[in-house]
Amino acid sequence: MLERHILKLQARAPVLAEYEQALGELISETRDYAADQIVVPAYVEQVHSTLLLEGFMCRYKDLADGRRQITQVHVPGDFVDLHSFTLKYLDQDVMTLTPVKVALFPHEGLRQVTERYPALARIYWFNTNLDAAIHREWELSLGRRKARARIAMLLSELQVRLGIVGLGDDAGFDFPLTQVEIGECTGLTNVHVNRTVRELREAGVAELRRGRADILDKAALWREAEFDPRYLYLQKRER
Amino acid sequence: MLERHILKLQARAPVLAEYEQALGELISETRDYAADQIVVPAYVEQVHSTLLLEGFMCRYKDLADGRRQITQVHVPGDFVDLHSFTLKYLDQDVMTLTPVKVALFPHEGLRQVTERYPALARIYWFNTNLDAAIHREWELSLGRRKARARIAMLLSELQVRLGIVGLGDDAGFDFPLTQVEIGECTGLTNVHVNRTVRELREAGVAELRRGRADILDKAALWREAEFDPRYLYLQKRER
DNA sequence: CGCCCAATTGAAGACGCTCAAGGCTTGTGG
DNA sequence: CCACAAGCCTTGAGCGTCTTCAATTGGGCG
Incomplete structure (x- = not known):
């Protein structure tokens, strides 16, 4: 369990x-x-x-x-x-x-x-x-990133965190949040989330549909977000 | 010490x-x-x-x-x-x-x-x-509060935290941040911080000048920020 | 006195919001 | 099996908050 x-x-x-x-x-x-x-x-x-x-x-x-x-x-x-x-x-x-x-x-x-x-x-x-x-990385997003980067950031982070527990891979992951909820994560309205998600799709970066996130170009996604996974502290070590 | x-x-x-x-x-x-x-x-x-x-x-x-x-x-x-x-x-x-x-x-x-x-x-x-x-309270500020409330929030929090260590009272506290730095806390530009600070002053809520924050109307400041100090966990108890 | 940094103000523009309507998907009940 | 409702997604248009760019003022200090 x-x-x-x-x-x-x-x-x-x-x-x-x-x-x-x-x-x-x-x-x-x-x-x-x-x-x-x-x-x-x-x-x-x-x-x-x-x-x-x-x-x-x-x-x-x-x-x-x-x-x-x-x-x-x-x-x-x-x-x-x-x-x-x-x-x-x-x-x-x-x-x-x-x-x-x-x-x-x-x-x-x-x-x-x-x-x-x-x-x-x-x-x-x-x-x-x-x-x-x-929380700190989210503060950076909410305070300074633009809409595209905020959503790219959210997707990058969740891809890594879900990957760790076997619920995602480089292709993508199941992602059941509505666009309203994505807006509540990123400090945006659902309308603007919708337009930004479309931009990411049209740029060939990532595609969101009905409960699923497909990562089309992970390098581009990370670049878009300026994602640096070191804040997730993934090296295994004695604590 | x-x-x-x-x-x-x-x-x-x-x-x-x-x-x-x-x-x-x-x-x-x-x-x-x-x-x-x-x-x-x-x-x-x-x-x-x-x-x-x-x-x-x-x-x-x-x-x-x-x-x-x-x-x-x-x-x-x-x-x-x-x-x-x-x-x-x-x-x-x-x-x-x-x-x-x-x-x-x-x-x-x-x-x-x-x-x-x-x-x-x-x-x-x-x-x-x-x-x-x-950090979570700041996420709420950065994601959802408007400029006035963000700055009111920052002042409310610092007044409480400085008061605890004997560096401030109901009248105000020494506050050496520049307007650029206040903007870096609140996700705003220095220009907009300046205008928002002026609004707070003109509303008789708080006054910022050269290294000092004067709280003119603490109740109004808290109302402006929707400040609820419970997130600072100030009740003394066994941990 | 003059320099430097911070604060201030103006004007124009961009990013994201609000309001509103329509479309699609899914599930449910007849 | 179809009709309909509910929820979510999508798109348009206009607006507002905040940003950007630029210039000026003010205060503290060598």
Whole structure:
């Protein structure tokens, strides 16, 4: 059940079989949710963290007028709210983008296992930092990249992150976000997303249709985005 | 020397006198830098983390054409690159905005002290999460807030963060960023920052001049920004 | 006094937004 | 099996926020 999570961790550090077993035993429950459901509401105390097993989820913040900013997209293998282990409540909502399957990890169990295996605690601390690094790259996109580059960036990042967990390759990946949601990730309106997606298609860079992203020219995509994957910290090393 | 750092930590969790002493003993060196100097270059392996004692610093990423996005502003008491302890190298540059004084903490010493005091490790893990929470609020600003709200947000956040470490009050705070730098925080050009700052002044909300931010109407400033300080996690509790 | 950097202002233009309408796909029910 | 509804995608037109380019003003410091 944890294969994808372990793949994600292993992309950055060695993971002992022991950890995988200990983690598996922590799971208190698995749940299924439909699309567009809030799974972890903001400002509510949490007693467990949620690992995404299948499907797509996101975290977002919004303004009074309802305009929404997605701050992170989650793929299978990600903890969607590991930070609730440390922060207790979240400063944002976590919702599903597609139907999903998740596993719940009680914080008390996480506390025990991270005390028993300090190396695992370091791995999760590292993951918190990785999360922040992705936020920073998004800040750069939102603040300084133009529309084409923002969308190219999003596609580049997701291609790499999905590839790690076996859900994508150089040709592309399943990508169920609507154009409204892509706009909520990139700080654009759906109308402008639509026009920009068309530009990328007409330039032979990438093609988006109904739940699928085809990467036609990965080098061009990376160039368009000025994508430098070092912020994803993919070299495996001791942490 | 660590008073401001301890004030920052104490705003979120109890800090034992023991920790303060142990931390103080870790400092290998203090250094002074002039303004506009890179202190921690991106993608270079680090063996210590840097605590800001006096002055302002920032972290930023930039694009090929030189346009820069500041991803975080640091005030005295902040670790500017605590994440290098876990990540080893940074995905961004860290520079000074004013002349500063910093203290260096060797990673080896941090490793020892966090192993000796697991509660301190949790406090720093928490701080990593706080850092990410601030990044998320900035993502919301950059993606969805209008120019006035972005600048109001920046001022609101800094007023709170500086207040915690005794460097500001309800009337305002010393704020040495140039309008170019404010633009680099908020994803705007210096020209538009200038016009927006004028609007805030004419609306009687806040006044910026030569190194000082006067908050004329804090309630109006918070309203303008839709500022909700919960993302700064200021309730003190066990971590 | 004069230099330098930051702040300020004006004018024109671009990128992305808003509003509005129409088209396509998918699923559902008769 | 077809009709229809719902949701998403697509396109057009006009507009607004913010940018770009350029020039001027103001303040601090040697």
